[in-house]
Amino acid sequence: xxxxxxxxxxxxxxxxxxxxxxxxxxxxxxxxxxxxxxxxxxxxxxxxxxxxxxxxxxxxxxxxxxxxxxxxxxxxxxxxxxxxxxxxxxxxxxxxxxxxxxxxxxxxxxxxxxxxxxxxxxxxxxxxxxxxxxxxxxxxxxxxxxxxxxxxxxxxxxxxxxxxxxx
Numbered sequence: 011x012x013x014x015x016x017x018x019x020x021x022x023x024x025x026x027x028x029x030x031x032x033x034x035x036x037x038x039x040x041x042x043x044x045x046x047x048x049x050x051x052x053x054x055x056x057x058x059x060x061x062x063x064x065x066x067x068x069x070x071x072x073x074x075x076x077x078x079x080x081x082x083x084x085x086x087x088x089x090x091x092x093x094x095x096x097x098x099x100x101x102x103x104x105x106x107x108x109x110x111x112x113x114x115x116x117x118x119x120x121x122x123x124x125x126x127x128x129x130x131x132x133x134x135x136x137x138x139x140x141x142x143x144x145x146x147x148x149x150x151x152x153x154x155x156x157x158x159x160x161x162x163x164x165x166x167x168x169x170x171x172x173x174x175x176x177x
């Protein structure tokens with residue numbers, strides 16, 4: 011997983027990125043992106059430096075014109091990325107990350123009062139209404155419809171989503 015922050019060239023870098031101790035966690039270059047000069051900060055050592063990436067993303071929310079991409083796909087907002095990355099960070103302490111994600115999704119459904127008792131969405135960021143057919147559609151990421159929901163939910167990059175081996 012690779013997360014890239016794009017910050018306008020005239021912006022001050024967020025505190026964690028500007029500190030010398032953080033250098034092993036990311037790469038930083040100035041690059042012309044088609045919409046002007048940008049600081050391009052790429053975090054590749056994840057989850058090792060996930061806390062630093064979360065801090066940098068959180069502080070970048072306040073920078074006008076800042077945006078991010080995961081695996082080359084632009085995220086709709088830094089807040090959306092922060093929420094998804096924080097959920098992934100929380101899952102890292104679980105011995106069964108897939109079960110952690112399903113339980114988190116079930117908790118969100120319960121909290122929202124979702125009436126789909128048999129929904130088996132594997133992630134809280136997938137629409138809980140994804141199982142409107144006779145059989146649950148989101149049993150795993152194998153289903154094409156679930157893959158589309160993962161892309162739309164901006165979570166298709168998450169290593170915790172269950173995928174078939176080598177397909």
